[in-house]
Amino acid sequence: MPSEFQLIQQFFQREQAEQPAEGVLLGIGDDCAILQIPAGKQLAVSVDTLVADVHFPADADPELIAERALRTNLSDLAAMGAxxxxxxxxxxLPEANEDWLRSFSRGLFTCAREFGxxxxxxxxxxxxxxxxxQVMGATQSQQTLRRDGANVGDFVLVTNFVGDGAAALAAIQNTHTFADEHAEYLQQRFYRPTPRLYESGLIRDIASSALDISDGLVADLQHICDASDLGAVIDVESLPLSPAVQSLNNNSQSYQWALSGGDDYELCFTASPEKMADIAxxxxxxxxxxxVIGxxxxxxxxxxxxxxxxxALDTTGYQHFSS
Known part of the structure; x- marks a missing residue:
């Protein structure tokens, strides 16, 4: 059985050595990495754990598992404008399966290169x-997106579509049936969610508060409410639903997924009426x-x-992969 150090060198250290990164004074292979934060920037740090058969099916393609793991963590950086x-x-790992590790490594570094x-x-x-x-990113102090900046009268917005994460889980678990093109779209949304880094770069000078939607729109917007000492109202009819979710032809179920399903990794943010012209x-x-949803x-x-x-909501937040 390969040793830990052999696994690291074969599948991770060698690959990263071919992609030298700015600010890395000492990388993989020592007891600690030595990193140089860009001048004038602040460090944003987030860490998450994904567990087999809770956050993803254990028998899924390891390349997709790796992409999902890194992309969902990158979403936290997007939420902060980092x-x-x-x-x-x-x-x-339950075993040192070299084929599994090779595929996992391929997905991990494909994603890492895509997002720099x-x-x-x-x-x-x-x-x-x-x-x-654990992901690390750089922010400018005056551009950091936080949860505590919302004000009464601010509009609530979401990027792209909501409800896809829960719909994807329903498709994977075969509790709902979708046409092939919609099922493929939802599969991609589950395993390869897009961290909205580009969008966060556009709004970090405009938004008054922001976060990413991982636990469900209502549950996550509640975090902005708590941090800003405010409430919020959502116009359910305004929720943006993808063609895949709309194809279900069940508005009640679609709205439940959009409001409380979670796992969308879109941005929910607020903006003052004065900033809406910039957003428009x-x-x-x-x-x-x-x-604009509320x-x-x-x-x-x-x-x-x-x-x-x-x-009324059937549930208040994201339900993990296992019941």
Whole structure:
């Protein structure tokens, strides 16, 4: 059985050595990485663990598992308006399967190259399959997106579509059936969600608050409410739904997925009425795909309204892969 050091060298250290990264004074292979933060920038750091059969099917393609793991972590950097720099990886593996590791490594570095982030260290150990990734990025202090900046009267917006994450899970678990083209789209949305780094770069001088949608739109917007000491109202009819979700022809289920399904990795952000002209210009230019879905109000809770009436949620947040 290959040793931990052999695994690291074969599948991670050698690959990263071919992609030298700015600011990495000492990378994989020592007890610590030595990193140089860009001058005048602040460091944004986030870490998440993905567990087999909780956050992804254990028997999924390891290349897709790797992409999902890194992309979902990159979404946290997007939520803060940070530019990706480096990441670390801790892998817990049930066995030293070289084919699995080769495929996983391929997906990991494909994603890392796409988004310009460098692997600088990590760890491997044996046990039930789990993946822990820590991402690091750079922000300008005056451009950092936070949760506590919303004000009464600010509009609430989301990027792209919401509800795809929950719909994808339903497709994977065969609880709902979709046409082939929609099923393929949802498969991609689950395993290869797009961290909205480009969009966060556009709005970090405009938005008053922001976060990414991982636990569900209502649950995550509640975090902005809590941090800003406000409430919010969502116009359910305004929720942007993808053609795949709309194809279900079940508005009630689609809205439930959009509001509480989670796993979308889109940005939810707020903007003052004075900034809406800037946002409208970005949308008109085709640079930003975003939809106004509500407004920040006095109070402490997120309220959902459909045609002027209260809209009840079946669940309040993201349900993990296992029941």
């Amino acid at each position: 530019d990706p720099l480096w990441f670390t990886l801790a892998l817990t 982030i460098a692997l600088v260290g990590g760890d491997t150990t044996f046990g039930p399959l789990s993946i822990t990734i 210009m970005l949308i008109a230019q085709g640079k930003l795909h975003a939809t 407004e920040m109000i006095p109070g402490h809770k997120v309220i959902c309204e459909y045609k002027g009436e209260s809209f």
